[in-house]
Amino acid sequence: MVEVTEIFPFPILECDVAGRLVSVNAKCRELLGELGIPQDQFFRILPGRYLSIIKRVVKEGETHEGKKRIQGHVLRIVCIPSREHALIFINDVTRDEEFQTQLIQSEKMASLGLLAAGVAHEINTPMGAIRSNNDILSRAVGKMRHLVDTQHNRELNRLLGILDDVCRNNNVATERIMSIVGSLKNFARLDEAERKKVDIHEGLDSTLTLVRHELTNRIQLIKQYAELPDIECFPNQLNQVFMNIMVNAIQAIPGHGTITIKTSRDHASVKIAISDSGTGIAPENLGKVFDPGYTTKGVGVGTGLGLSISYKIVQNHGGKIDIESSSQGSTFTITLPLKDSHESRTKQAQHSHDPAGR
Amino acid sequence: MSREPSKHNIPTILLVDDEEMVLTSIKSFFAIESDYSLLTYTSPVQALADLEQTPRSIDLVISDYLMPEMDGLTFLSKVKERFPLVPRILLTGYADKKNAINAINNVGLYQYIEKPWDNGNLRLVVRNGLEKTLLLRQLQNKILEAERTQRELSDVHKDVMRAFA
Numbered sequence: 128m129v130e131v132t133e134i135f136p137f138p139i140l141e142c143d144v145a146g147r148l149v150s151v152n153a154k155c156r157e158l159l160g161e162l163g164i165p166q167d168q169f170f171r172i173l174p175g176r177y178l179s180i181i182k183r184v185v186k187e188g189e190t191h192e193g194k195k196r197i198q199g200h201v202l203r204i205v206c207i208p209s210r211e212h213a214l215i216f217i218n219d220v221t222r223d224e225e226f227q228t229q230l231i232q233s234e235k236m237a238s239l240g241l242l243a244a245g246v247a248h249e250i251n252t253p254m255g256a257i258r259s260n261n262d263i264l265s266r267a268v269g270k271m272r273h274l275v276d277t278q279h280n281r282e283l284n285r286l287l288g289i290l291d292d293v294c295r296n297n298n299v300a301t302e303r304i305m306s307i308v309g310s311l312k313n314f315a316r317l318d319e320a321e322r323k324k325v326d327i328h329e330g331l332d333s334t335l336t337l338v339r340h341e342l343t344n345r346i347q348l349i350k351q352y353a354e355l356p357d358i359e360c361f362p363n364q365l366n367q368v369f370m371n372i373m374v375n376a377i378q379a380i381p382g383h384g385t386i387t388i389k390t391s392r393d394h395a396s397v398k399i400a401i402s403d404s405g406t407g408i409a410p411e412n413l414g415k416v417f418d419p420g421y422t423t424k425g426v427g428v429g430t431g432l433g434l435s436i437s438y439k440i441v442q443n444h445g446g447k448i449d450i451e452s453s454s455q456g457s458t459f460t461i462t463l464p465l466k467d468s469h470e471s472r473t474k475q476a477q478h479s480h481d482p483a484g485r
Numbered sequence: 486m487s488r489e490p491s492k493h494n495i496p497t498i499l500l501v502d503d504e505e506m507v508l509t510s511i512k513s514f515f516a517i518e519s520d521y522s523l524l525t526y527t528s529p530v531q532a533l534a535d536l537e538q539t540p541r542s543i544d545l546v547i548s549d550y551l552m553p554e555m556d557g558l559t560f561l562s563k564v565k566e567r568f569p570l571v572p573r574i575l576l577t578g579y580a581d582k583k584n585a586i587n588a589i590n591n592v593g594l595y596q597y598i599e600k601p602w603d604n605g606n607l608r609l610v611v612r613n614g615l616e617k618t619l620l621l622r623q624l625q626n627k628i629l630e631a632e633r634t635q636r637e638l639s640d641v642h643k644d645v646m647r648a649f650a
Binding site: 252255 | 514
């Protein structure tokens with residue numbers, strides 16, 4: 128028995144009903160070593176109050192399944208009775224969980240894109256009617272002015288003036304809706320699921336339109352756009368990156384502040400730098416911001432996947448993301464190559480068919 | 486199906502869109518900015534049936550693209566069989582320019598207009614389209630006239646030849 132568990136390809140613990148360690152196999156010693164846990168503290172890799180579970184498993188003869196999160200690892204724990212002892216099987220499912228959350232996230236983005244494009248399309252028809260009707264109203268008002276002698280009818284003149292104002296106001300409102308719908312379409316860009324040469328500034332601006340309501344009067348936006356050539360990329364993916372970084376920038380600023388978006392180029396690449404005057408990232412966390420699942424935002428605020436996905440997207444484009452951060456704020460700089468070699472392009476094509484991006 | 490040109494008549498536009506609000510809006514626009522007569526339908530199938538029943542002169546056709554019974558391209562190509570000379574305009578909310586451009590080539594569209602449309606632009610396209618109809622009809626008449634003259638001339642020629650024979 129001992130020999131069999133010893134060579135088992137995953138970690139197994141055996142302990143008695145009092146929770147004393149009877150044996151531990153090679154894989155389990157390896158895991159404990161990796162986590163820096165001494166053997167006599169093996170309870171740390173088990174879910175809380177595990178002793179009562181062991182007791183129940185041994186005494187009642189039932190099996191128990193649980194999960195434990197420790198140091199970025201996700202362990203699936205199965206406990207079964209074995210004579211007077213409990214056998215505890217441990218499976219490190221961290222990668223599976225990562226894979227799953229990434230899958231969920233990319234599905235979520237895809238359905239969000241579909242929804243956005245669908246909504247944009249559905250809004251277009253009634254919006255077209257409203258815009259046209261409004262145009263008809265102001266044309267009719269103009270014609271009425273010519274028909275009636277408004278000089279001698281002050282009240283009519285006043286009413287036509289009000290109608291004019293209202294029509295103008297309606298125009299501003301419909302143009303606003305149309306630009307939001309345009310941004311939604313541009314952001315989703317479902318019609319462009321392939322590589323395409325696009326104006327990066329257009330992507331930045333349409334993403335800005337979508338986060339504008341978050342800025343309100345609290346955050347001042349400064350745009351410093353340089354002359355940029357069109358970049359060959361997956362525009363909908365890059366827009367997602369801009370969105371993730373902008374939302375983070377907004378959330379990093381507690382009160383009033385500024386966000387600066389600066390673009391520049393050199394002979395080989397373009398740079399998009401998004402800076403915020405926020406609280407910055409603590410030096411010890413700087414290395415973790417691209418880790419999947421890492422978040423400092425509370426439960427329900429962030430998934431902790433935004434930046435890890437952004438990183439992957441930019442990497443697939445042959446580029447990189449650099450971060451500078453101090454207590455005065457953070458700057459995320461996205462660097463994208465101007466020319467991509469053919470080889471990396473084929474590699475990206477394969478990437479885009481693999482939902483895990485591995 | 487060539488009819489006498491309706492030079493002094495009011496131009497008739499056939500407009501099909503499954504959304505009543507689009508029909509009302511475009512109809513109202515041309516009511517205050519033109520003297521065109523508009524025939525509007527929410528159903529392309531009904532529009533075709535009516536054209537079959539009561540033959541009448543149509544000078545221009547505007548159709549929506551996405552409609553439940555029949556898509557705009559099918560409708561316009563059926564209209565083309567009946568009125569080959571009449572300009573056909575596709576009104577599309579379908580955000581796919583590539584499709585529309587293909588359609589222009591395949592079905593022989595005169596123009597496509599994207600939704601949400603601009604009234605000023607719509608009027609311009611319609612006015613140019615109607616002018617094209619008018620010119621084509623005039624040209625066709627001139628050709629007919631020329632053919633007739635040539636026939637008469639050749640008759641005269643024959644008579645002359647016979648007289649001298």
